[in-house]
Amino acid sequence: MTDWLEHTVQIEVPVxxxxxxxxxxxxxxxxxxxxxxxxxKILEEDxxxxxxxxxxxxFNFTWLSRIVQVVPQQIIEWRSVxxxxxxxxxxxxxxxxxxxxxxxxxxxxxxxxGRIMDSLIGDIVESTVQADLERFKDYAVKVQxxxxx
Numbered sequence: 001m002t003d004w005l006e007h008t009v010q011i012e013v014p015v016x017x018x019x020x021x022x023x024x025x026x027x028x029x030x031x032x033x034x035x036x037x038x039x040x041k042i043l044e045e046d047x048x049x050x051x052x053x054x055x056x057x058x059f060n061f062t063w064l065s066r067i068v069q070v071v072p073q074q075i076i077e078w079r080s081v082x083x084x085x086x087x088x089x090x091x092x093x094x095x096x097x098x099x100x101x102x103x104x105x106x107x108x109x110x111x112x113x114g115r116i117m118d119s120l121i122g123d124i125v126e127s128t129v130q131a132d133l134e135r136f137k138d139y140a141v142k143v144q145x146x147x148x149x
Contacts, residue, residue: 002108003109005106006104007104007125008103009129010102012099012137013136015098015099015140017073017095023140024136027040027042028050033132033133035128036132037053049064051065052064054084061083063084064082065080066079074092086105088103088105089103089105105129
């Protein structure tokens with residue numbers, strides 16, 4: 001039996017939604033602001049697939065992910081098809097000059113282990129991803145300033 005542990009974090013980013021979208025939709029750039037993501041590689045033979053590597057401390061996980069839904073400037077949804085079972089979505093909300101970026105993600109773990117893991121590391125996972133979103137915000141503001149807009 002497998003349980004899905006789900007987390008949701010969000011941030012307001014003081015850049016237009018077009019910029020937030022363009023930065024986030026370039027998956028291979030995600031290592032700039034995602035602390036645990038060591039690499040992302042889009043597969044040349046199928047651009048809807050990407051190979052991910054997560055590394056933190058003694059943990060190393062890889063997975064192949066498929067983009068299952070894209071609505072420009074609104075949502076990027078994914079699901080793993082091999083490796084670490086995970087799924088989620090990044091949603092974008094236009095706030096006229098700023099953007100809300102909301103990430104919901106889940107990963108599968110075996111039954112009782114999942115409940116123990118959630119109580120032990122759930123807050124750490126969410127605070128780490130929230131810090132990633134803070135880095136994304138800083139990066140987006142920097143990119144906007146460098147573009148002169």
